[in-house]
Amino acid sequence: MTTRPVHDELVVAVAAYGLRGSRTSLPDTPLDAPTWERLIDRVRSERLAGHLVDAVMDGALPVTREQRQEAVELHTTQLWWSLLLDRRLLATASALQEASIDYRVLKGTAVAHTVYPEPSLRLFGDVDLLVRAPQFDQAAAVLVSLGARRSAPALRAGFDRRFGKGAGFVFEDQLEVDLHRTLVLGYFGLLVDVDALFDHPATFRIGGRDLPALRLEERFLNACYHAVLGHHGRLVSCRDVAQFVLETPLDMERALAVARRWSGEAVVARAVHAAWETFDLADVVPLSVWASRYQPTRHEERAMHGYIGSRRSEAVRALVAVRAVGGLRGKATFLRSLVLADRAYLDWTGQGRLAWLRRGRRALHRARP
Amino acid sequence: MMRGDRWVRRGDVLWRQTAGTVLVLAPGADQPVALTGPGVAIWHLLTVPMTTHAIVSCMADLYRDPARRMAEDVNRLLAAMATQHLLEQSS
Numbered sequence: 001m002t003t004r005p006v007h008d009e010l011v012v013a014v015a016a017y018g019l020r021g022s023r024t025s026l027p028d029t030p031l032d033a034p035t036w037e038r039l040i041d042r043v044r045s046e047r048l049a050g051h052l053v054d055a056v057m058d059g060a061l062p063v064t065r066e067q068r069q070e071a072v073e074l075h076t077t078q079l080w081w082s083l084l085l086d087r088r089l090l091a092t093a094s095a096l097q098e099a100s101i102d103y104r105v106l107k108g109t110a111v112a113h114t115v116y117p118e119p120s121l122r123l124f125g126d127v128d129l130l131v132r133a134p135q136f137d138q139a140a141a142v143l144v145s146l147g148a149r150r151s152a153p154a155l156r157a158g159f160d161r162r163f164g165k166g167a168g169f170v171f172e173d174q175l176e177v178d179l180h181r182t183l184v185l186g187y188f189g190l191l192v193d194v195d196a197l198f199d200h201p202a203t204f205r206i207g208g209r210d211l212p213a214l215r216l217e218e219r220f221l222n223a224c225y226h227a228v229l230g231h232h233g234r235l236v237s238c239r240d241v242a243q244f245v246l247e248t249p250l251d252m253e254r255a256l257a258v259a260r261r262w263s264g265e266a267v268v269a270r271a272v273h274a275a276w277e278t279f280d281l282a283d284v285v286p287l288s289v290w291a292s293r294y295q296p297t298r299h300e301e302r303a304m305h306g307y308i309g310s311r312r313s314e315a316v317r318a319l320v321a322v323r324a325v326g327g328l329r330g331k332a333t334f335l336r337s338l339v340l341a342d343r344a345y346l347d348w349t350g351q352g353r354l355a356w357l358r359r360g361r362r363a364l365h366r367a368r369p
Numbered sequence: 370m371m372r373g374d375r376w377v378r379r380g381d382v383l384w385r386q387t388a389g390t391v392l393v394l395a396p397g398a399d400q401p402v403a404l405t406g407p408g409v410a411i412w413h414l415l416t417v418p419m420t421t422h423a424i425v426s427c428m429a430d431l432y433r434d435p436a437r438r439m440a441e442d443v444n445r446l447l448a449a450m451a452t453q454h455l456l457e458q459s460s
């Protein structure tokens with residue numbers, strides 16, 4: 001199984017900076033201008049400026065004066081964005097609480113504040129909140145009342161609440177809040193026991209206020225799902241996985257028991273294995289040993305087809321997801337939603353109904369085992 | 370400003386740090402403010418309430434400057450940070 005994505009060694013070494021046991025190495029002289037430009041572009045898009053500045057300030061990555069200034073300016077700009085997102089999170093949290101809507105803070109914000117020694121190291125681009133399915137529409141209305149607009153229409157009325165991952169909401173200032181009904185779109189998202197995610201929350205503090213996040217092991221699983229099934233191959237997600245395993249008191253047995261309940265062991269194995277390979281981690285820990293030995297079943301491999309590999313596509317992912325929908329009536333409703341997508345959704349995708357159906361037929365063909 | 374005034378960071382201020390700079394975003398502020406040099410040192414000191422006198426004394430030690438000379442700068446900084454709603458007086 002080759003899980004290591006192709007990355008520039010230099011960017012990987014920056015992403016691994018400060019990670020215990022990583023055998024990646026940084027150059028011992030300043031980079032020439034074209035190489036530096038390439039690095040800074042990747043650091044910007046991968047949101048790795050925190051690790052870059054850390055390496056520069058520690059003297060681990062020698063730079064020219066101009067390069068140092070450029071790295072700090074990039075970090076400063078991205079930190080400003082994080083601060084504005086933190087503030088939007090606080091305002092949204094207050095409004096949700098006022099409307100008696102239970103929520104959990106997911107992904108970047110929660111990881112930055114709970115898993116890294118310093119939140120400035122982990123940059124993020126939006127706010128992610130999980131709400132219970134029956135309260136999804138109400139939570140969406142709260143965001144609209146705060147001035148946000150939905151970034152894409154629902155596939156079909158009620159689809160988000162029952163089968164979807166969630167929806168993105170964008171404010172006029174371009175800050176974005178993603179409202180989640182589950183952790184990931186499709187098959188694996190439908191098998192997550194979302195109600196249990198609201199049990200025993202961990203809390204973290206922002207602006208003098210305690211906010212609820214997922215319990216440590218579930219937060220780790222969320223990071224694994226995002227690393228493998230979300231933006232596959234993103235270094236920041238890969239680093240999150242390694243950071244959880246090496247730097248938090250993760251209860252491996254519990255994490256794997258929850259993953260098993262979600263039918264997600266193959267995802268966790270792939271995420272951990274990819275982190276160990278990508279960052280060339282020397283430390284052998286029980287979870288990395290388990291991940292390297294894990295053999296996914298044919299069923300698990302098929303389930304991952306929609307997310308990764310050559311047959312990856314939204315349509316394939318949706319069709320594979322049918323297997324995870326409970327009951328014949330549920331499956332029929334799910335498929336009907338896919339076939340009879342709302343006009344607003346088709347308009348948003350820029351497709352006519354016929355093109356949409358043709359696309360579905362092609363996906364059906366590709367989704368076959 | 371009285372020597373016995375006690376100062377502390379406001380709990381509702383959001384902040385991050387990068388190479389020698391602390392970025393702070395006070396409630397209601399349009400944009401974050403960048404603290405540098407002595408502003409950073411004061412920000413890190415005031416995780417717990419401290420009197421003006423104690424702050425001056427710490428800063429004098431840090432910058433190896435006589436407290437008498439440091440007092441004016443520290444007072445000016447504390448006043449500016451309080452005006453920007455970054456600090457509050459603690460009882």
